[in-house]
Amino acid sequence: GAGVSQSPRYKVAKRGQDVALRCDPISGHVSLFWYQQALGQGPEFLTYFQNEAQLDKSGLPSDRFFAERPEGSVSTLKIQRTQQEDSAVYLCASSLAPQPQHFGDGTRLSIL
């Protein structure tokens, strides 16, 4: 498809487990962003890549969160030792320049 693709769409994990969320950006898009969206709230910035370089990770809430984009296209957001407060929708966005950003439909993560 032509849009940003995220997988899985839904992920249920037990507290303490590690999870990996995948983002396939629009082909050719240099910039890639991860956001976290709590229920009924606006998205909050997590991290930003330009090609394979992670230029800003100031929004990552703890060292349990790790993101990579090794070849400058697909990106993975990994959360280690998940906790209940990690439950949220994780959105990925890509763009040619920083703006405008095109969003995927997100991964809804539930930690039991």
Add this chain to the structure above:
Amino acid sequence: TQLLEQSPQFLSIQEGENLTVYCNSSSVFSSLQWYRQEPGEGPVLLVTVVTGGEVKKLKRLTFQFGDARKDSSLHITAAQPGDTGLYLCAGEGQAGTALIFGKGTTLSVSS
């Protein structure tokens, strides 16, 4: 820290009514964007405003950027049930990369 305050948080109206959603900040933004998000989907860009005082129209939606580029409004004329959704304003951060989002306005239009 740059923050965007949106109001109202919830709005429930009848079809045909007009409404305005506000997005305010104490910070200056180089641009401001409005998104609409439906349940289970990602935000979809409606408009970007860049110049202070700018007004943009998208069918029944009118967007305005404040003269000082600190605030914006979205006005919907004759709302329809299809307008139902979460409306988000977002400003470019100081680094000009990540978006800073407001908490959103949940709009429900009933027929």
